[in-house]
Amino acid sequence: MAARVTGYGIHRITFSPDHLEDIADAITRQDIRGLVTANKITIKKVQGTSRGRAQLKHLQKKKRGTKAGSKHGRKGARMGKKETYVKKVRSLRYLLGVAKDRSDIDNKEFWSLYKKVRGNTVRNKAHLRQLIETAKQSREA
Structure with a gap:
């Protein structure tokens, strides 16, 4: 129900372990909204693909061939x-x-x-x- 009210997927919604009784008592959509604003029900951020390895690879590639013997053309x-x-x-x-x-x-x-x-x-x-x-x-x- 919390997923339908907030509009996020069920895997992104987390319940606070200290307030599980309050969450179980919530039966209306308004109750769910109140729990979200009270931070008893939280929504995880979207986790994207990490660019760390790609950036490292780009740096390595860019570094290649910068010595005198690899340079072509005048200054x-x-x-x-x-x-x-x-x-x-x-x-x-x-x-x-x-x-x-x-x-x-x-x-x-x-x-x-x-x-x-x-x-x-x-x-x-x-x-x-x-x-x-x-x-x-x-x-x-």
Whole structure:
């Protein structure tokens, strides 16, 4: 009856062992609904197929053939110039934002460095940190 009232299968419905007498006394549909809201009758969640093994297999497959001897095509064929540039610029801009929030650089210095990042003058994160340090030191002096 509980399965019909709740609309779930009989294998998903569980009765609380402490309240079996209350459940046995329930004769109307309203009684069953009351027991469900009181958590004396609970409904199990649907158990899906685990993707754990599939994910592990995918990782193993992806890892294969990444050493120098397995690579074909030049560097630009594996990851394009634009993709590399966008990745670099995004990380550098994030670093600039963090430095600005920390008040390591003021607004004028921020935009000066921002333009350098856009113009590909800044080589990498270490180079940007170095430029931020020099900007900070020149402001203090």
